[in-house]
Amino acid sequence: MTDKKRVFSGLQPTGDIHLGNYLGALKNWVKLQDDYDPVYCVVDLHAITVDYDPAIYQRERLEAAKVLMACGIDPQRSLFYFQSQVPQHTELSWILGTMTPMGVLNRMTQYKDKVDKGIAANFGLFAYPVLMAADILLYRAHLVPVGDDQKQHLEMTRDIAERFNNRFGEVFPIPDPLIPEHTARVMSLSDPTSKMSKSDPNLKSRVLVLDSPDVIRKKLRSAVTDSDPDVRYDWTAKPGVSNLLEIFSACSGRTIDDLEGEYQSSGYGVFKDAVADAVIAELAPISKAYDALDDGEVSALMATGAARARDLAEEYQEEVRRVTGFAAP
């Protein structure tokens, strides 16, 4: 047992992990390993709420685990596993679902956005935020590092925890989101008014964490900006440039003011190349670490993580069963 506070977060193995995932969430996941007790998981049950191919799914899940490890998730310091290998997540999800009003789920914008984009509405997609609440509350997490797109789901998780505690006693801590001040919503490179997303069919819209330096530079050079050549941080008039400034700042550790000062009149060509240099430098160690990972070893580490997670989840879930009237007689 440790006195450190618990942190929980998850990532879906639905496609290639991009700079938005990294700067919005994963960079914080890695940092939090120093001062918190982290539980991180590849949320493979969430990923099947949209169409998927079982024939390649096994490979995609392993890829996601490898990329997370390459980013710095250390299975010695974090409890790290595949969600589907810990059945307590779905057990708790059902219980929490029975105390989640339909009206609350109907208001979830991510569900509405996905359905508006033409994704078939199914019960799993609708109930996605309840499973996410279960993931977090199962381990009694205090802090949840996520991008801005998950803020509404986190608020719903807090409501569910309060509802549960009011009815059954103080079981769940009320978790706080940890959302970065900048890069909470990294925007698409091809349309800076929508978020960078794994499901965007335009591959130029996102930099992948495993992209080669050449590809990163090409994608950043083709990033949409505007016709006024000033490099200025102004989300209303210059969303493309503001997005690049946030990315540049997060990858270089320099402030946005400082970067604006240096590149204000440099022209977009020089500015974009400098952004590319910073992104390449930030991502190069991840590609190197990824190449050194062995599939068999990663699979074994994930199996060990799942076994540890099941033990911990079972301890916690026993308390839920007891207070809700499901304990073994």
Ligand code: AQP
């Ligand atoms: N553009 C983004 N900027 C900042 N953070 C982001 N996240 C996702 N996109 C951005 C954060 O990354 C974490 C893991 O996300 P996920 O894989 O579980 O699911 P997602 O939010 O559905 O990712 P995508 O790439 O945006 O996929 P689609 O295309 O399905 O919408 C989360 O903490 C998320 O906030």
